[in-house]
Structures are given as C-alpha cells and as structure tokens.
Amino acid sequence: MAQRLALSDGAHKKTASVRVAVRLRPYMGTQDEKDEGPCVKGLDSLHLEIINWRNATETVKYHCDVFHGEQTTQQEVFLSSVKPILSHILNGQNSSVFAYGPTGAGKTHTMMGTSDQPGVIPRAVREVFKLVKAKDNNEGWDYNISMSYLEIYNEKVLDLLSPSSQDLPIRENKDKNILIPGLTHTTISCFSDFDKQFAPASLNRTTASTKLNQRSSRSHAILLIKVVRTQRALPHRQQTGKLYLIDLAGSEDNRRTGNQGIRLKESGAINLSLFTLNKVVDALNSGTAARVPYRDSKLTRLLQDSLGGSAHSVMITNIAPEYKFYFDTFGALNFASKSKLIVNKPFTCETVAVPVLPMKRAREDHEAGGSGTEPQKKKKQKDERKTEQDGSSPSSPFHSLPEPSVMDRIIALEKLVMNFQDKDERSMLKEIQEIKGMQREPESKATLFSRLDGEKFFKNSTAPLQRKPSAATKSPTGPPPKQAVVQPLHVLQPLQQQAVVKKQSVKKKERKISDEVELADGKENIMATGWESQLDVSVLEHSRQKILQVLNTGAFKELKGLQQIGDKKAKLILGWREIHGHFVKLEDVMKVEGMTAKRFSTFMKTNILSTMGK
C-alpha cells in the first residue's frame, strides 16, 4: 500500500507555499462597450494596481509572486510559473496548477491555448515526458505515465475520456489519497499518445455562450497526469506522483452574464464551488484546527491534495482589464492574496513493501472501481450521503444560498484588502488616511500639497492608472493622481463659503423642514431650522462641509461614525455613491432610500451639533 512519507525529516525538511501568479489578458475593446479604458494595470513583474472602487482617482496596489502582463507569451507563463514544480512528480510528490478568475478572463487560453499558442497543459505534458526521458536509464527506475481527464459539471464528476459514464464518486483512502473509482486511467507513452486522447476529450467538455464569453466553460476541467516509478532492483520501491492541471470555470455575476434557466443553474453550481474554495482557503489560512470544508463541494474535495495538502501548487489568477469585470477582478485578486498565505507540506507517496506488483494491482483495481471491502464501502457511501445532506448534492438548491448583496460584497472586499495588504502598504495606507484627515482642515491645505508633492509617496514615474472620464465618474477637481499604494487625491471642496441668512419669511407650511438659507453661490438650502439660525453662519457652513465630506469620501466605518447612520444606511450611502457619484449638496442624501425629510432633519441637527467645535 502506498504510504505518505512527510518530507519533514532531517535534510528533507521543507514546506511549499502556494505560488500565486496573476495574468492580465490584453484589453479587448469589444468586451467593453463603454470603452472606459482599463481599470487595472501592471507596475512591474511583482506588482499591479487596480482603481479603488470608492474613489476612481485612487488605486489599490497588489503584490504577487509573479505578474504576467498583457504582452506575456504562453511560453513565458509556462517557464516562470509552471515548469519549476513539474520535477516533483517524478519523486512521488503531487503538483498542481490551476487557473482561477472571472469568466472571460483567459483561464482556458492559459491552460489549453491554441494550436499556434499552446497553453500550460500541452507544454507541461511535453515537459514531463522530457524529464522522464532524461532520467530513464540512469537511475534504475522504470516510469509509467498515465492520464485521466474529468469535469465537474453541476456538481457531477464526469469522465471526459469516457463521456457516456455517469456521475462518479470521490473517495479518500486511509492514506488520504483522493480516488475516483471508475475513472479511466490511460497509459500514455509519448506526447502524441496524450494528444490523441486529450484533444477529442476536450470537446466533450461542457461549454456555452454567455454574454461575457462566447465560449464559456461551464465546468471545472481537471487533467490528472500520474507518474508511477518502480525501482528495478530490490526492494522495488514504488513512488506515485500526480500532476493536476485544472481549468476552473469562471466566477460569474449573473446580473451581467444574462444567464437564465440552465445557464443560471450551472452558474449556481460554479459559484457554489468557488465559494467553497474560498471558504477552504479561509479555513486553511486561519491556522487553527477549524474544520476545512473540503467536503462541501466536489471541486474542493478533489483539490484537497492541492490546497493545504500534499501538493506543490501554482494558482494562475487570470484577470481582465475591462471595467465590466471590475468587481470580479477585485474579488479574484483578494482571493489570490489569501491563497498566497497557505503553506503546503509536501509528502512523498512511496511504497516499500515486497512483493510490489500484486499490491500495486490491488491499488489500481481500487482506483478503477473495486474499492475497499463491503463494510468500508458502506461507510464511505454513508459519508457521501452525509456530504450530500450538507448541501453539496447535485440536487441541492444552490439558489437558496444567501446571495450577498453587491454592497455586502464590496464591503467584504474592502475588509479583505485592508487585511491582506502588505504590512508596509498598510502603514502607508494609515499614513494616507491621516493625510485625508488633514485634507478636511482648510488650514492644512498648504501642508497637504507640499507633502503630496514630496518624494515619499510618489517615487514611481510611470503614468498613473486613470479611468477615462465618463459622465458618471468624472472627478470634479484636481490634477491626475500620481502613483502610490493608495492615492488620496480627492481635492478639497472649497470650505467656508459665505452664507447669508435670509429673512425668515417663508411659511412653515411651504417649507416643512426648515427655514431657508441661501448660500453665496445661490444654492438653496432647506435644512436650517430655527435653532440653526442662532448659529454663526460660518460655523454652520463649516459643519455642513465636514458632514458632506464624510458622506462623499467616508468609508463604511466613517459613515457609521455619523449620527443617525447605522450599518444599513452606511451601505445604502455607499451604494448610492457607487451609482451616482458624489452628493453635490447635503440635501441629496434624501435621495438615499429610507432617508425621509424628517430623518434628514434629525440627521442634520445631530450631526451639526456633534461636528461643531471639532
């Protein structure tokens, strides 16, 4: 029976982390009807930046193990991100490469490629044969290479090499190897052998056209290349290494894909498994003994070896530059930065028992369907059923999962960004927030600009990432931002405008809330009540500007710092801002859902009083 030997003894002591590469596909104008320009761009081979959703004049910077820009070739992606982990499978260890990212971002292109530009899969298989050939006769081992190819479609495991087969079960043996009884294993002796099997089997994969991708993969495709090497001499040691090459289906926002009916059901399954993948990463990252929910989806059950398990893993996060992919890109980058923290512990899967061959056959039989004794079988079936009751069965109602609202997602993402920024970046963020605070004080203006101009924040001289001005997002004021981790270049509204209290001649009937105040620029203001007219006009206006500034630039927490604003209102304000841009005047807050005139009046009164003197 194959045993796992942890490489944690003596000289072999080492761990392998999940290597995270990010690949940005070229901008495809046709995918972006509004032609708003890219929302994300690379900075160097390790960094990229994306426009901050809260303020289009700011950017958020990410760090990854490798960044592949738009011009990167398939060959370069393979050489830098994939080739280095392939040799492990010749030593009985597992390796895995998986492409993750939103639909239409280039996962299939990266993994499969085209005949002109072959992707990771054909290149990796060629390389495995090359490595085996180089070793073959010199070291006294015989090598056997085989392939299996499956897809997970609507939470069903389907054999792509035997398309007529039904949903296959997933099992785990006592050595924690993941097995799929009934799955075809085909021995391949050269690359063309592989290609003969792989090319037609790929056509069996479920694809369909959606609004975001004409040929969208509706399933997760997993190619398994298994290398078994057996020592010719006694004691006939045998090592089994597996290479998983995984093209995940894309995460989807069905408001944009326009999915309905069967596409919507597929999408539910795709999003559920990716959501579970996220939970698995979270659990692994927490570093506690918390249960890792591998069993909650077929995908994570199969990837058990690849994440936090025994594999050397590379995750290629594919992202798209167009604005319509913005939130998916943001989510993918945050997921990538989480996965980067996982540390895998590589094992060698080796048999030392003699005689080797009968036991090997028994093991193969086991994988081919004859798995385990009857009582074991029953127990495993029970486990499967249990998993299905947990909600991962094909018939489980995916749509009944609570879909977080857009704002919940945005706020969660925001939290993630704050959590996963590099420490240095976090401290810079803090510093920048302080500068933002200073911006609120007109007397600090001069200091602010002198600091912003300083070397400390803007060392990079490349052109800043800027959204092309569109009606909804035009920044009202200020020069284009220079480059920084997060760029706070929201320039001040003029403060301390002269206000004149008009004679209180308007009847209360006509002005339900208040008397009338007219600003020097002629704007009408309907919030001042009797108590306000007692205040110094400049103090009043100063408070109003402060409140307006928080409403326009405050994050969730700062909004909640305002009187009368709870979680729900803060989210609604963020949502309003996202859609409409800035509040031009305070009264615009009444356009936010649930902010009645009466509430607005109380909101103003309490906030003006609380900001006075600050």
Ligand SMILES: Nc1ncnc2c1ncn2[C@@H]1O[C@H](COP(=O)(O)OP(=O)(O)OP(=O)(O)O)[C@@H](O)[C@H]1O
């Ligand atoms: N690096 C690239 N260079 C040129 N074209 C690319 C690149 N990446 C992706 N494309 C093109 O973009 C389109 C979408 O890519 P692809 O189908 O690979 O996306 P996907 O992420 O696999 O989507 P889905 O999850 O919906 O299957 C395809 O037409 C593909 O050829």
